[in-house]
Amino acid sequence: MTERKAVDIMSDGYKWGFHDEAEYLFKTEKGLSRAVVEEIAGIKEEPQWMRDFRLHALELFEKKPMPAWGPDLSDIRFDDMYYYARASDRAERDWKDVPDYIRRTFDRLGIPEAEQKFLAGVGAQYDSEVVYHNLREELSKQGVIFVDTDTAVREYPDLVRRYMGTIVPSGDNKFAALNSAVWSGGSFVYVPEGVRVEIPLQAYFRINAENIGQFERTLIIAEPGSFVHYIEGCTAPIYTTNSLHAAVVEVIVKKGARVRYSTVQNWSTNVFNLVTKRSAVYEDGVVEWVDGNLGSRTTMKYPGIYLMGRGAHGEVLSLSFAGRGQHQDTGAKAIHAAPYTSSVITAKSISKDGGRASYRGLVKAARGAKGVKSSVRCDALLMDDDSRSDTYPTMDIEEQSALIAHEATVSKVGEEQLFYLQSRGIEQQEATKMIVNGFVEPVVKELPMEYAVELNRLIELQLEGAVG
């Protein structure tokens, strides 16, 4: 297969038939029912309160309509999916079933084969397990908890029970309800008062087949004055045989604490990626979301910031890349519910080969929230005439003193920019890469080095064959 062909396939969501021939240790029956939810809770030996939480969510899921706005979700077949499958202790499926384009991307990203297998969900990675245990030991000396959420339910039930569902209630939307009913895995992070975790916590250190589950649930609690940087996923492709990813992420930032949550996800192109991410930020707290979305067939993701305490601040920096057959519907929400709160939203999107990117955002300043400041900036880059970009900003301002700025730009990778770079000897394809890399630079520079390098390489890979 030529390079060009690999990339063509990569940007096409429909050509690949994904098999599901894996051997699982446990697997619930197809479709969603009370029995399936009970079975999940049973397999996990969960306490009654979690069982009830799930069952209540299931009721809400059944009542909730599909979103009537945004991307087309009519191809989602809820009855045709498995909601819980635990892999056997060995390889979950065969490495040879992983599509070439995914393997090629791993190779081009320079990811070692052991890690590739782990990331593709076909292997366990023992070296990383050691790393993770060491990390965990060091953290626990400071009182930091960093485990998968299933473990958290067993070992720290009081904390989970107290916070889970408080920021994203089960009834928030259909997919939050679904996640609440069938969730599995995800990360649980607890940082005690005044503790600053200097190294970023990375989800991939945690060896758990469910880690890259399709319904993971993440809960981060930062006590007053603490700091943590959590990094979820990475830029490598996330290969899955399932077609629906519906995660819920809740972040609680208490007085004077700061949480940075970075994720760059690159799903295989058959996936509906429908994620609810939200943070509540109290007095003088700071939350920062750095969110990159590549791959998937359809993504709906709008990290939310609820500024609940005076002087709280939140930022969202998001990047999405929509290729052929893909719709990236992303954005951010900033709800200013307290005085002198501020938010900065920067959303960048790239569309190519007929891909579609939309920004959907909400800025709300509640009555009585004096001195609110918010600035929203959306930049869209179109690689060709077939691609599309839309902006749907909503402003709901109930307070006179609010200062709200919104700026949106759409630019094409311009003939003039290309000509300028070419006039310096740079070939068209490299020139295009330079322009795109420059465009995503604000996101890249916020990521730790190894992620930044990987993201740049991945974008280059996605661009190859896009010009010519």
Add this chain to the structure above:
Amino acid sequence: MPEDQPLFVIDDLHVSVEGKEIVKGLNLTARRGEIHAVMGPNASGKSTLAHALMGHPRYEVTKGKVLLKGENILRLKPDERARRGLFLAFQYPRAIPGVSMVNFLRSALRSVRDEDVPVREFRAMLRETMDLLKLDDEFVRRYVNDGFSGGEMKRAEVLQMGILKPEMAVLDETDSGLDIDALRTVAEGISALADGTRSFLIITHYQRILNYVRPHFVHILFDGRIIKSGGPDLAHELEAEGYEGIIAAAQGAR
């Protein structure tokens, strides 16, 4: 290459933009080491000439040849022309947000040389050229032309020329919008490269840059053609008589 082969030949060049002919049969020959000034009033075809020489896709060459070291470059892409030693200093260079000047310069140099340039060598070269143009370190860390003043853009163009060291440099109104100090700095940048092996085509509306960079030949461009050529004195004549006088005289002589 034979000794007597000119470095750069423009032979009966016709250029159209959106179907309208702007350059209408232009001839010019530059030998190695020569500095040519092409002067013309507004709308005489100066920028069209510059863009067409570099191969901008919207400028359609309908007739004629452009030979660089004997090779007709008109079928080559802009980057291929650059790699053969042609350079265009733009009148209105484009901003490339997110791409630092230093990374851009390094990529350009690698492309033109077709090999990686050792960091040490690149740094030294950069230092030298920046000093000449009175640019500080901060300048090359900025994004390419992003938020540059007019003067900074022109210096950036000359900086690129100084790094890439083209054999044939076309400067499209590099003197426009510069104050007297910036003009002198830019002119010094050009003079530093004029070592007898390179040639320059300085396209300009005013003669004032020619007080600093003395051309060997001056050509007056009007309505897409060179209507008069001469030595450096022609620029002074132009200064005294203005375009109208020269044009009227040239047309009267026909």
